[in-house]
Amino acid sequence: MPELPEVETIARELREGSGRRGPTVVGQTITAVTLRWPRHLADGGPRAFRRRIVGQSIRGVGRRGKYIVFDLSRDTLLIHLRMSGELRVASATEPRSPHDHTCFCLGNGSEMRFNDTRKFGRVHLVADPEEVTGPLGPEPLAPDFTARKLGGMLAARKRALKPLLLDQTFLAGLGNIYTDEALHRARLHPLRRSDSLTPAEVSRLYRGIRAAFRRGIQLNGASLDWVYQGGGMQNEFRVYGREKKPCPRCRTLIQKITLGQRSTHFCPQCQSLPGAKYET
DNA sequence: TAAAATGTTGGGTA
DNA sequence: ATACCCAACATTTT
Secondary structure, X not given: OOOHHHHHHHXXXXXXXXXXXXXXXXXXXEEEEXXXXXXXXXXXXXXXXXXXXXXXXXXXXXXXXXXXXXXXXXXXXXXXXXXXXXXXXXXXXXXXXXXXXXXXXXXOOEEEEEEEOOOOOEEEEEOOOHHXXXXXXXXXXXXXXXXXXXXXXXXXXXXXXXXXXXXXXXXXXXXXXXXXXXXXXHOOOOOOEHHHOOXXXXXXXXXXXXXXXXXXXXXXXXXXXXXXXXXXXXXHOOOOOOOOOEOOOOOOEOEEEEEOOEEEEEOOOOOOOOOOOXXX
16 A cells, blocks of 8 residues: 555654554564464564564664664564555554454553555564665665766666656655656656656656655655545645546646556656657 | 456566 | 566455
């Protein structure tokens, strides 16, 4: 479900505490773990996982790409929500939901519950977070990520923008929604080859990605379907899920195509493809 | 009923 | 090595 802004929102709420996601988990000790779907564990079995994590305290909560990163007293716990994951803190006395597959019991009598309907999520427990986040591309919102740097990265590849931007080893954090939104902001066609962009187009893409992410974080992410509630970004989508609706910029009807097995939304007018601009 | 859904990975091919 | 396609993972919803 979540992309960078949603994961950032969840990490912040777990760190700072909120009515929606419960009190902060920072400072709490993990006293026990319930694993009802052991395949949540990326490596190793439940016994080794329990033995290793129980007794460690949570020193901080952050984010890298789409991973939520828990800085523990000895190791690092990384959770990837994939398509349907959700993290909430509840009192241990509250009944667990059917899809609360992995629960971390905390010292203050609360539980951090990894709810994951589709069971695609993953839990990593490692000594060095680089073991997990090492392959990821740069953080798009990091101060040292510049338009110049993005331009160099794009020029070094020969791929269509959409699938390239979805590649987490190229750039960390973009998913299907924010990629479409960023490309619309940048007025670039999803099929545009990465090594064909002018400096002005690189600049537009850079600003499009950062602006889409910043706005998403500002609105606490997007709420879609029955999963992940609380965000408001879904009300500001310019193209995602807006097939046959007018482009907010030029009123041309938004098109939906399938690209690399993912639904792709764009404005054929604002995001025209050079050499193919006569198609309807 | 078939199709689609905010994600990733592994296999095969060129 | 790079690019591209597909299947798989598991479940719910339209």
